[in-house]
Amino acid sequence: MPSHEVLGEREIIEIIWKQLERTPNMPVAFGDDVSACQVDQQRLAVLKTDMLVGKTDVPPVMSLWQAARKAVVMNISDFAAKGVKPSALLVSLGLPRGLTRKDVEDIGKGLNAGAREYNTFVIGGDTGESSDLVISVSLFGLARKNALMLRSGARPGDLVAVSGSFGKTAAGLRILLHDLKARADVRGKLVESVLAPKAKLKEGLALSRTRAVTASTDSSDGLAWSLHEIARSSKVGFLIDKVPASREVIEFAKMNDLDPLELTFYGGEEYELVVTVKPKLFEKAKKAVEQVGGELLLIGRVTADEQVLLRIRGKTRVIEPRGYEHFRSDRV
Amino acid sequence: MPSHEVLGEREIIEIIWKQLERTPNMPVAFGDDVSACQVDQQRLAVLKTDMLVGKTDVPPVMSLWQAARKAVVMNISDFAAKGVKPSALLVSLGLPRGLTRKDVEDIGKGLNAGAREYNTFVIGGDTGESSDLVISVSLFGLARKNALMLRSGARPGDLVAVSGSFGKTAAGLRILLHDLKARADVRGKLVESVLAPKAKLKEGLALSRTRAVTASTDSSDGLAWSLHEIARSSKVGFLIDKVPASREVIEFAKMNDLDPLELTFYGGEEYELVVTVKPKLFEKAKKAVEQVGGELLLIGRVTADEQVLLRIRGKTRVIEPRGYEHFRSDRV
16 A cells, blocks of 8 residues: 555545535535534534544543543534534444553543533444554534524634634643643643543634634634635635643743744644634623633734734744644654 | 453444433434434434444445445444435545545445435535544434334244344355365355445334334344344343245355354344334235335234243254344354
């Protein structure tokens, strides 16, 4: 088998997509964070499946409990980005030989913890043997058709905002995998962001209710990727003028002589929401998110020019379409 | 990690299940072939996920196209057993490094072929890297609540029937993996049953419409397991008095000095339906299946005694609760 050609994750998805016959009237485009089927005039069945693989998604110090919980969280995050409440989840497990009863219990407990944290339940699943640990989660929910926040609705002039600061997981992974330095309390927060990620479900549901959001995605492949995904789906561009780097990331970057922009834009395995918002409704959206205990940080605006640019201190540079991607990039 | 304890697939499912909080009013019990969520007064969202893993589910001669199609078929088979039409499917892929564009195209084409064969579509999915090939399929469908054929409704006196003959995949796997002998035309049929399995969806949908079926499951873990699963879920037993061995299996067994009963009852990766039927409605059920081009073979009856017995030529023996199971048994 010639392997001179190395395929990236998106290339693979595009190749697969080209082989598939289209179902008529898909309510959600292939490639958005979730898929959907019509249930009746008003409602959609919203579906999502994504797998966590031991080798690529589980750093060595992560426990089985944490890995199982993360497999749930990363799927919930896609529902959060669309503003959809998950009703139930199914799990398909591929388990390596030699797991003990305690190991399997920990996986079950982690799955349950992830589900209950977001007020949903594991209602079924299946198991088989595999070399890697594989935890494939499938989510189901019901949503009003016009309440779904897709990737495709951003318009020039809209504001772009995020549900929190970025870069913590990129920094945390560097601590865990390459043993980089950080002050004890900073270290704790950065590592925690990797081992115990949180999906911004409350925020996504609150945003969906405001009808202020024109496009939305989560940031599981990094902030830069999320911006490019919305840009591509909406045929727009971005001018970012605030860098949502977390305080801890700035300190960590300084201590280790790293570029905080690199950590902030090109990380991944982060589950913040990246949304575009009608300017007149921005305050309403911000308040709605704050009312559920979250934050909505304005970082720039949508442009007609299909480029993703960063302007800080009067200097403009291009935000590249790269980030956390299996197959092609290294993890860190 | 102590590995003195070897856990079987069912044991793992039971351990996981014990860690999970129950959702109130589950319309389908955990452990049945599918799961379900209420959509409205009459309807259920029916969900299923199961993964195909290269190492355990794909014999060496099986192509990627065949493997991808099989991943779809094995999930469709569970819907067939419940009498539910699949509306859409999602795919989560774990792909080893080094696959070529052609390999990925073949996977996409196989997924599409499997879906279109059963009149459904692939509407979304995700991909990541893994050591094994992993194809995790999630199915969604809508069903009237009272039309679902569960595992739990068999009553003593009901008849038990199957949608076709058994043992072909067990024989086919022995040919493929251990190079056992068979006449050319027989060989073709046996190998075909492994490489190109078929789900009995038309049959399942037809049976569901008759309201004649009291319990149903598919036979992906072998006929013996299916009988034991229904027995356990319905708290009944079986007396089987006809062995549904296929002609090819009998010939193959004779030629290779194997026990045809072993091949017929304790195989697996077969996708026939095993159903219990109200005696008065058996002819109606049989006709309904024949009208869609299938067959319904009577093999015995449901008993109150919670044992699964086989009586042939006046001799009674126990059908053991074993069959194709990952982790514990070898494949053949």
